[in-house]
Amino acid sequence: MTDTTASPESTSEFDLIVIGAGPVGENVADRAVQGGLTVAIVESELIGGECSYWACMPTKALLRPAHALTAARRVPGAREAVTGELDVESAFAFRDGAAASWDDSGQAEWLESAGITLVRGHGRLARRLAVEVEHDGETRTLTARHAVAVSTGSVAVVPDIPGLAQARPWTNREAIATSTVPPRLAILGGGVVASEFATMFAALGSDVTVLVRGDGLLGSLEPFAGELVAKALAGAGADVRTGTSASEVSRAGGGTAAAVGSDPADATTSANPATLTLTDGSTLEVDEILVATGRRPATDDLGLDTVGLEKGQTLETDDTLRVLDTSGEPIEWLYAVGDVNGRALLTHQGKYQARAAGDVIAVRATGGTVDDAPWGAHVATADHEAVPAVVFTEPEVASIGLTAAQAEEDERATKVVDYDLASVAGSSVHAEGYEGQARFIVDTDRGVLLGATFVGQDVAELLQAATTAVVGEVPLHRLWHVVPAYPTLSEVWLRMLESLGRDTARSPKAPTS
Incomplete structure (x- = not known):
C-alpha cells in the first residue's frame, strides 16, 4: 500500500480511484480507506456533488420555511401568533446555509482528514485501471492497483x-x-x-x-x-x-x-x-x-469506449456494483455506484450502495471473503424492492417497497389495506383539519409487509418504521406487539392490523415432524 499522506502531485498510483466526489463517491472512498486501501477521488465541480449544492440539501431547506409556517397555521394558538407572511429573503439565506454558499472547502478538509487524496479535474477512463484527469489545460494519468469506481451521478434531461x-x-x-x-x-x-x-x-x-x-x-x-x-x-x-x-x-x-x-x-x-x-x-x-x-447518467465524457461500452449509457451492475460488459459479465476492476447505474436515483440509496461497494473493493483487494448472498454485507439487495423515498411536497409523500399496481403486475398474493390518517387519534392534535392517507401492501402467503405509502403532514417520520418492517420481513403477528405510542400518527399501524383481522395476531404453528 502507498503512503496516504503523499501529495496529489507526487503520487499517481493508488489502490482505488473514484471518479466523482459527491456523497456517493465520498462514501465509496471512505469505506475503502477504512478497509486499508489508498484512495484518490477525482472531482471536476464541487466536492459534495449535486445533493449538497443543487438538490437534496438546498431544496429541502427552501421548502422547510413554508412547511413550518403552514404547520403553525393549522394549530389553534400557534395560528394566532403568526402575524406575517413568509420572509422570502430569509428563506433564501437559509437555503444558502444548507448549500454552504456553494463553497466546498469544508468538504475538502473532510477528505483530507479521512485520508482520501483529492485530485481536481475532469476524470475519464483511459484504459484498464487507468484514469486520465484534465485540469487547467494539463492532463495527468492516475493508475489503480485494484479498482476504479465511477460515481459521476446524473444530469437533468x-x-x-x-x-x-x-x-x-x-x-x-x-x-x-x-x-x-x-x-x-x-x-x-x-x-x-x-x-x-x-x-x-x-x-x-x-x-x-x-x-x-x-x-x-x-x-x-x-x-x-x-x-x-x-x-x-x-x-x-x-x-x-x-x-x-x-x-x-x-x-x-x-x-x-x-x-x-x-x-x-x-x-x-x-x-x-x-x-x-x-x-x-x-x-x-x-x-x-x-x-x-427526468435525469440521465453523467457518462457522456467518461471514456467508456476504452472499456468496450458506449458513451452516455447507464452503467448496469451486478449487486456488488461491478459494471457489466456487453455480454452481461462483470468487469472485475470497474464499479459504478449511485445515479450513474440507474438502480435507484436517490442519495440515500446511492450511499447505501457506496458502503457495499467500498467494503467489497477492499475485501477483494486484500483477499478476504466476499459476502454476496442476498442481504449480505457486500450487496445492494434493497435496491430491488425496498427503496424508501420521501417527496417533500405539501402534503409529504413517503413510500417504501411495492405499490398495489406493482404487486399485481408481479402476480403476488396480496391484500391492500387503506386507512384515512385523519381517523387516527393523533392527527386531531397534530393539526386542525388533518388530511392524509395510508396504504399497506400485505403478502398474504407469507404474512409480511411488501410496501407502504403515507401521504399527509409530517408523514416522512413514519417511513423508517415501514422500511424496517419491509426489509426485515417482520411477520404481522409480531407487529401486533409493536405498540404505537398514543396519541401519535403511528397509531395507523395498529389500525392497519385491525383492518386485516384478529387472525394476523396468531403466530404460525411450528410444523410437526
Whole structure:
C-alpha cells in the first residue's frame, strides 16, 4: 500500500480511484480507506456533488420555511401568533446555509482528514485501471492497483422541444440557486422534482403552472399520492394541467438564466418573457421555464469506449456494483455506484450502495471473503424492492417497497389495506383539519409487509418504521406487539392490523415432524 499522506502531485498510483466526489463517491472512498486501501477521488465541480449544492440539501431547506409556517397555521394558538407572511429573503439565506454558499472547502478538509487524496479535474477512463484527469489545460494519468469506481451521478434531461434550448430554461440547478422569484413560472414534468419545485415556488409567490404529459402527478407512486398533492397545489394557487405539454417555445432575445453547471450566482430571472405553445393548441406566457422531465447518467465524457461500452449509457451492475460488459459479465476492476447505474436515483440509496461497494473493493483487494448472498454485507439487495423515498411536497409523500399496481403486475398474493390518517387519534392534535392517507401492501402467503405509502403532514417520520418492517420481513403477528405510542400518527399501524383481522395476531404453528 502507498503512503496516504503523499501529495496529489507526487503520487499517481493508488489502490482505488473514484471518479466523482459527491456523497456517493465520498462514501465509496471512505469505506475503502477504512478497509486499508489508498484512495484518490477525482472531482471536476464541487466536492459534495449535486445533493449538497443543487438538490437534496438546498431544496429541502427552501421548502422547510413554508412547511413550518403552514404547520403553525393549522394549530389553534400557534395560528394566532403568526402575524406575517413568509420572509422570502430569509428563506433564501437559509437555503444558502444548507448549500454552504456553494463553497466546498469544508468538504475538502473532510477528505483530507479521512485520508482520501483529492485530485481536481475532469476524470475519464483511459484504459484498464487507468484514469486520465484534465485540469487547467494539463492532463495527468492516475493508475489503480485494484479498482476504479465511477460515481459521476446524473444530469437533468432537457426535452427536444423546438425553441426550448434557445429559451435557456432552468433545470433544478438554476431553480434552486436563484435568489429571485419569477412572477410566472412554467414547470415541465409531473414527477418528484416538478412537484417539489411547484410547492416551493407557489409558497415563495410565483404564479406556477405545471404541465404534466401524463394523467397526474407522481405517476410511479400510488394514485392517491399525486391526487392529494395536486389538490394542495391548487389550493396554493398553482395550475396543474394534465395530459399536455409544450410543443414549441419562443423567447425574444433568449433567456438570461445560467447554463447548467455555471456559477449559481448567475441564475437570475429573465427580463424577456417566454411563450409556450401547448399540445392542446393554447399558449402560455411565463417569465421562466423549469424543466423537470427526468435525469440521465453523467457518462457522456467518461471514456467508456476504452472499456468496450458506449458513451452516455447507464452503467448496469451486478449487486456488488461491478459494471457489466456487453455480454452481461462483470468487469472485475470497474464499479459504478449511485445515479450513474440507474438502480435507484436517490442519495440515500446511492450511499447505501457506496458502503457495499467500498467494503467489497477492499475485501477483494486484500483477499478476504466476499459476502454476496442476498442481504449480505457486500450487496445492494434493497435496491430491488425496498427503496424508501420521501417527496417533500405539501402534503409529504413517503413510500417504501411495492405499490398495489406493482404487486399485481408481479402476480403476488396480496391484500391492500387503506386507512384515512385523519381517523387516527393523533392527527386531531397534530393539526386542525388533518388530511392524509395510508396504504399497506400485505403478502398474504407469507404474512409480511411488501410496501407502504403515507401521504399527509409530517408523514416522512413514519417511513423508517415501514422500511424496517419491509426489509426485515417482520411477520404481522409480531407487529401486533409493536405498540404505537398514543396519541401519535403511528397509531395507523395498529389500525392497519385491525383492518386485516384478529387472525394476523396468531403466530404460525411450528410444523410437526
